[in-house]
Each structure stands twice: as C-alpha cells, then as structure tokens.
Amino acid sequence: MTLCVALLGGSFDPVHNGHVALATLFATLLEPDQLRILPAGSPWQKSRLQAGDADRVAMLRLAFAGAARPVALDLQEIERGTPTYTIDTLRSVRAELGPQASIVFLMGSDQLQQLDSWREWRALFELAHIGVAARPGFSMADAALPAAVAEELTMRRGSLAQLRNTPSGRAYLAETLDVDISATQIRAALQRGEKANSLISPVVLDYIQQHNLYEI
Ligand SMILES: Nc1ncnc2c1ncn2[C@@H]1O[C@H](COP(=O)(O)OP(=O)(O)OP(=O)(O)O)[C@@H](O)[C@H]1O
Numbered sequence: 001m002t003l004c005v006a007l008l009g010g011s012f013d014p015v016h017n018g019h020v021a022l023a024t025l026f027a028t029l030l031e032p033d034q035l036r037i038l039p040a041g042s043p044w045q046k047s048r049l050q051a052g053d054a055d056r057v058a059m060l061r062l063a064f065a066g067a068a069r070p071v072a073l074d075l076q077e078i079e080r081g082t083p084t085y086t087i088d089t090l091r092s093v094r095a096e097l098g099p100q101a102s103i104v105f106l107m108g109s110d111q112l113q114q115l116d117s118w119r120e121w122r123a124l125f126e127l128a129h130i131g132v133a134a135r136p137g138f139s140m141a142d143a144a145l146p147a148a149v150a151e152e153l154t155m156r157r158g159s160l161a162q163l164r165n166t167p168s169g170r171a172y173l174a175e176t177l178d179v180d181i182s183a184t185q186i187r188a189a190l191q192r193g194e195k196a197n198s199l200i201s202p203v204v205l206d207y208i209q210q211h212n213l214y215e216i
C-alpha cells in the first residue's frame with residue numbers, strides 16, 4: 001500500500017480546537033500513515049506573530065499529545081528562516097518521501113478562497129493533493145472562489161481513495177466540518193481577560209496562562 005502523509009501547516013498562534021478538528025477529520029477520512037504538523041516560520045501574508053516560535057511549538061505538542069494517532073511535528077519552516085512558502089515545504093517533503101508517496105496538504109476553506117495568492121500555487125498540485133475542510137463564513141462553492149481556483153478544482157476533484165493511493169494532483173473538499181473558532185478570536189478574548197475555555201484545549205490554556213501569553 002502507498003505511504004500516505006497528511007500535512008497541516010499553520011501559524012498556530014495559538015493552536016485551537018478548529019485545528020485539532022481539521023486534523024482529526026482528515027486522520028479519520030484518510031487514515032494516513034503519518035499526520036505531520038508544520039508551524040510556519042514567517043507566514044508572509046500575516047502581520048507579525050504574537051507568540052514566539054518556541055511557545056507555538058510547545059502549545060502544539062500539548063494540543064496533539066492526546067491524539068488517537070501519533071502526530072509528528074516538523075519544524076523545517078521555522079528552521080529555514082525565510083518567508084514561509086508551502087511550495088518549498090512540499091518540495092522538501094517530496095524529496096524526503098520519494099515520488100510514490102501520497103502527500104495531502106490540509107487546509108480550511110478560508111485558505112482555499114485565496115489559494116491563487118500562494119506562491120506557485122498551481123505547482124502545488126504536482127507535489128501534493130489538497131484536503132480542504134469547510135470553515136464557517138468561508139463557502140467552498142465555485143461562486144465563492146476565485147475563478148482560476150474553481151476551474152482548477154473542477155479538473156482535480158478526487159475521491160478519498162484517489163488521494164490515499166496516488167502521489168499528488170487531486171483535491172477533496174470535506175463539507176462536514178463546522179467549527180467557528182479562530183486564533184484571532186482567541187487572542188482577542190485573552191486580551192480582554194476572558195478564558196476562551198471552549199475554544200482551546202485546557203492544557204494549552206494552562207500553558208498560555210503560565211507563560212503570560214496574549215495579555216497585550
Ligand atoms: N475553525 C477552523 N475550521 C477549519 N479550518 C481551520 C479552522 N481554523 C483554522 N483552520 C485552518 O488551519 C490552518 C492554520 O490556520 P491558522 O493557524 O492560520 O489559524 P487561524 O485561526 O486561521 O488564525 P488567525 O485567526 O490568526 O488568522 C489553515 O489552513 C486554516 O484554514
């Protein structure tokens with residue numbers, strides 16, 4: 001059977017229940033051999049990250065410690081020290097895993113809506129599949145997507161089995177996720193002195209409080 005690795009990249013500032021739900025959904029759908037989390041070093045489309053790299057990584061370790069399947073943390077985007085482009089990461093993961101492995105890059109529908117702004121976005125499909133989960137407020141309907149992205153998806157729609165068993169080139173959209181949580185909303189709640197209990201894992205919240213993160 002083909003090796004299958006699912007990748008979840010993000011700023012994780014901080015990691016929250018929406019990220020865990022996205023990863024869990026695709027872990028269940030795809031049953032990948034590995035689920036790999038890739039914290040971005042310098043997400044070029046975002047303004048400055050609030051928490052440092054070490055804190056974001058520590059929170060990720062805590063958030064995924066209890067996952068049903070082992071989760072690997074891949075720090076290459078932090079270690080590269082350059083603006084974070086997914087195309088660079090996929091080239092490196094493809095070189096590591098070889099031409100046959102199935103690589104599935106996961107994202108929420110907010111990112112799908114702006115996929116055409118990513119560096120060399122069409123070339124992403126030469127290296128990986130994409131697995132997209134719905135996010136409240138970000139429709140995945142063709143009319144809500146840039147025309148070029150909608151056209152690309154029309155050509156590339158594939159089944160879970162196709163994603164699982166071929167190296168790259170397909171897109172699978174999972175409509176069932178419905179988790180209305182963002183890191184922006186959590187940072188704002190914490191700044192107001194609220195606890196954000198229902199949005200974030202208790203162990204991550206403890207870490208945030210112990211390290212006085214997101215207070216200003
Ligand atoms: N609630 C959610 N439902 C589905 N996907 C999500 C959700 N939250 C984040 N994601 C996805 O996880 C990945 C990493 O997201 P990121 O770390 O930027 O979190 P965020 O909540 O979007 O952050 P911010 O509010 O700071 O922009 C992206 O692909 C994003 O679409």
Ligand SMILES: O=C(O)c1ccc[n+]([C@@H]2O[C@H](COP(=O)([O-])O)[C@@H](O)[C@H]2O)c1
Pocket residue numbers: 008009010011012038040043045046084085086087111117118119
């Ligand atoms: O490659 C790009 O140009 C690119 C542009 C925007 C986002 N991404 C990736 O998409 C993932 C989610 O990004 P973000 O900004 O929502 O945390 C993360 O892995 C980013 O590196 C990648």
